[in-house]
Amino acid sequence: MDARRARASLRGWGGVATMAVLCALALAFVLLLPCTQRVTAEPGRAAPRVATGAQARADDCTDAEAHERTLAPAGADGPTIEAIRARTGAKRKLVVGVDQNSYRWGYRNPNTEGARLEGFDIDLAHRIAEDILGDRNAVQFKAIPTNQRIPAIQDGRVDMVVRTMTITCDRLRQVAFSAPYFRTGQQVLAPKSSAITGYDGSLAGRKVCTATGSTAYAKLDADRKAGRLPGSTDLSTTVPNQLDCLVRLQLGEVDAVVTDGALAASQAAQDPTVELKGEAFTTEYYGVAMKKDADDLVRRVNRVLVDYAANGWQKSYDDWLSATLGKDPAASKPPAPRYLSGS
Amino acid sequence: MTHPPKSSAPPPAGAAGVPGIPAQPHALPVSPAQPHARTAPAVQPAPPARRTAFAEGAERLRAAATTEPGRLRIIGAVLALLVLGFGAVTAWQTSTRAAAADDVLRRSQPLSFGAAGIYRSLADANTAAAGTFLAGGQENAKSRDQYEKDIRQAAAGLVTAAANAEPGSAAEATVARLNRLLPEYKGLIERARTYNRQGYPVGGAYLRYADEKMQKHMLPAAQALYTTENRRLDADYGDATPYPWAAIALGLLALAALGWAQHRVYRRTHRVLNRGLVAATAATTAALLWLVVGHAVARSGLDGSYEHGIRSLNVLHEARIAALKARGNENLSLVARGADTVTVGGQTYDAHYYEFDKDMAVLRAALSEAARLADDGAGTAPVTAAQSDTAVWQRRHAAARAEDENGNYQQALDKVIGAKGATAECFDGVDRGLERAIGHERAEFRQAAGDGRDALAWLPQGAAALAVLGAAGSVAGIGRRLSEYR
Incomplete structure (x- = not known):
């Protein structure tokens, strides 16, 4: 008799506990959802809307126009750039995450002095360093694997990532991107x-x-x-x-x-x-990824990219990519940059 | 109660020969002979014919035992049989042990050592390949030769292992697998080199693929081979060391019987010494002592060779392999340049650096175990040297890794494969120390196991000869007594 009653009351508590566990799981799921989607970003899929203040910029994002969600160019120094400039001695360098294994993009040429890093991405990184620190060699390259691109930025291990990184809505929720510097698919x-x-x-x-x-x-x-x-x-x-x-x-x-x-x-x-x-069956844009709140750095890089498009991009393309992508860069040239309205 | 009609019929033929007894339906099918034998023993000729040869012999023995010469004959025969049996069992048991001890020394330990050598050569080739790859166009002749030598040694080791593997055994299948994988591996390495010389990053991808083949397929197969050979070694030890209890028991029994026989002779004749029996006792005692002492010496030798040789060797092999793997991972982290990662507990690490840390932990543990097992200065010195080299290696590696993680690739490379102050020196030191320690322990093993095996030498033959002598002695001794009755 007593046992049965106890069991019945337990069953009641069991229901409550189950509800609590389910609530906790649902909460955890919602909170972890962005993390699980770091790597497997799928272009063309409407991004799930998350209506929180911090992610307001990612609202209404579609991957087709994700590359337009960047800040307008400006040359003013902000806290991020000042912090980079404040580095002294051997540390006075822009820390850039790159690939070391992508031929003609970012790779170590074993037949150069000190197995130098070379490629299209590397040229761009030098250009950005020249603009910010006044020395095109003031770059510290860090080799980062594909799945470490976003964590490396978030943890502050690198100032930016220039590593054939596609601009997507999922990634925009975790990092900020520059305007596109290359079109591919x-x-x-x-x-x-x-x-x-x-x-x-x-x-x-x-x-x-x-x-x-x-x-x-x-x-x-x-x-x-x-x-x-x-x-x-x-x-x-x-x-x-x-x-x-x-x-x-x-x-x-x-x-x-x-x-x-x-x-x-x-x-x-x-x-x-x-x-x-055959032809590319998707359209994607490579951008420079930076920390989400580094607005001054994003604007600065976008200004560099405007200059670069006019002077430097073509030479770098000819040096590294024309041999396999064709003399005509039309298919690879990024569109004229567009920025977030009111930025 | 219903009986079949047969039961009321006239009794069958068997019962017909016993006219005095009325037909009894219940006793009918069983044995009519029983009551018959009891009632009339003289007329029945059947029982002697049915008795076995043993029973007959026992009967004759019992008849002989009623007279003194008969008894003496029996005693003599039993003594001779006991002593001969002791000799035969001793020869048999010691020869199997001697053969097993010989196998330990000349077959299973060399094979186990050979299998460890295959593993080491493969791991070393992988390490050397990554090293020469890193050096790129400036690869030096030394590391290239090392790689080629390792491949040759592995191939030669596989031939030996194949020759000693029983057809259809797991070892044979493993050797066949390794034989297939070795040229595949070498092909991948050559491609990696060619592409690297042309400056193509796909060379690094080939090297990583070759490394994957080595780590995931070849080294586990070599490990399985080593385990199989070690099991064979353990089995040979198991065959060589148990006490020959049957021989010892028979020897004691024979001695007791001889003693009893002499006491009996003394009681009957008041003669203290019967030369033949004394000689038999002496021969049996000598054989028994030889057996016990010889085996004890052999056993302690073999046990010593295991305790001081094999156990140290196992730990040292483990340490050497851990050092090789650590070195390979150190090189590969610079080849992969961040292309391989592992995620453990939510943290992402460079796969090769992660493995390096694990290998170094194994190396440190194995080295301190080896230092504990080393039982003399000559064995301890190289292990201690390897330990201090490991500590330096760890420090230098931390510096090299810091350079690599800060993007200073060339500095990291110099700190790993450079000439002076690089981790290469430390690894070479560790490997050399371990090689010396292995050489020393192997010599110790050979010495102890050889002593053990030699203690059993001639024991089977000697025991057999002594037993024949003893049997002859007991027969002669009893014969001497027997002749007094003629």
């Missing part, structure tokens, strides 16, 4: 002799390699589920770094690679027997 890379013609039915039954957690994988997976890509396309090969896909392709373990056209071109530059197949 997902593209298919395959051997010249391959029957694959592009992002279409010719991928049926083929093995496609992507980087783990990349935009490319998310897009392919979604398109395959939606039937825009043949269901027999094998996406099971994912690797830590997009460059590892070229290894798998050369060893014949996969038939094609999907990654940003710019990076696919950097792979093609290392192997004359592979080429880009």
